[in-house]
């Protein structure tokens with residue numbers, strides 16, 4: 060059963076900005092990643108899903124409720140962590156958390172205390188004196204203190220340091236084990252890869268691919284990086300091989316060869332004729348998959364490769 064259903068959502072802001080015909084579903088107990096760089100349309104989609112904007116066309120259902128007509132009920136039910144945070148002025152973290160607990164009519168503070176501990180949050184300072192990362196921790200606590208079954212997270216780790224980003228992944232995995240349904244918008248490959256069951260890639264307002272994360276993890280296409288002993292060996296290989304050489308780095312005497320698992324023997328038979336420094340396997344990653352749709356960050360034409368660990 061789907062807990063979130065986005066059907067052909069369109070919001071056209073003009074000049075090809077907005078979202079166009081976006082469709083996806085998040086199943087019960089599923090962690091669904093919404094992956095794209097700044098401006099791709101993640102926040103626009105999520106704001107419609109939470110009922111802050113009316114779809115120009117298309118429809119969204121959350122727990123079978125219409126995102127626009129039943130917005131108030133959806134806001135009560137869903138744990139929503141917005142990308143941009145807004146807090147009341149002149150309130151301490153503790154006063155704000157207590158206020159939110161009263162608003163949500165929470166009497167059992169076990170989940171709240173667990174979150175405060177987990178994120179090592181000091182709730183005593185005033186909100187407007189806290190760092191961005193600390194304010195994000197407060198937002199995490201208040202978004203999930205009522206232990207919601209559906210979590211909608213818009214770039215949740217922005218502003219968190221690497222240790223707390225890891226902690227957040229632990230939290231998501233904990234929620235996943237508890238059977239929660241989660242929509243995670245992100246531009247960080249590692250957090251999507253570590254948590255998601257399925258992933259939609261969004262580009263310029265359109266979903267260009269929806270993929271089962273395990274299909275990427277178990278991809279049978281492998282890339283091997285090979286460094287030859289010297290320039291002559293490198294050149295001899297490049298001139299003679301019939302293998303699929305995807306990257307050539309003449310200055311380092313390196314190549315990358317892409318090969319299916321079943322053709323591995325062919326690779327080693329071919330390589331036995333050359334002097335090598337090393338050969339290593341490079342696993343096909345979510346980033347590689349993503350770059351099929353967004354090619355701009357990868358430049359191999361000059362014999363150099365720029366690898367990015369997030370997209371901006």
Ligand SMILES: Nc1ncnc2c1ncn2[C@@H]1O[C@H](COP(=O)(O)OP(=O)(O)OP(=O)(O)O)[C@@H](O)[C@H]1O
Nearest residue numbers: 072076077095096097098099100101102103104142
């Ligand atoms: N209210 C608005 N009026 C006009 N254009 C808008 C509005 N909101 C968003 N856009 C445009 O729609 C596009 C998608 O923006 P959106 O914020 O959804 O992207 P995003 O993927 O969430 O990126 P980010 O990571 O920067 O938040 C952008 O080109 C943005 O400038």
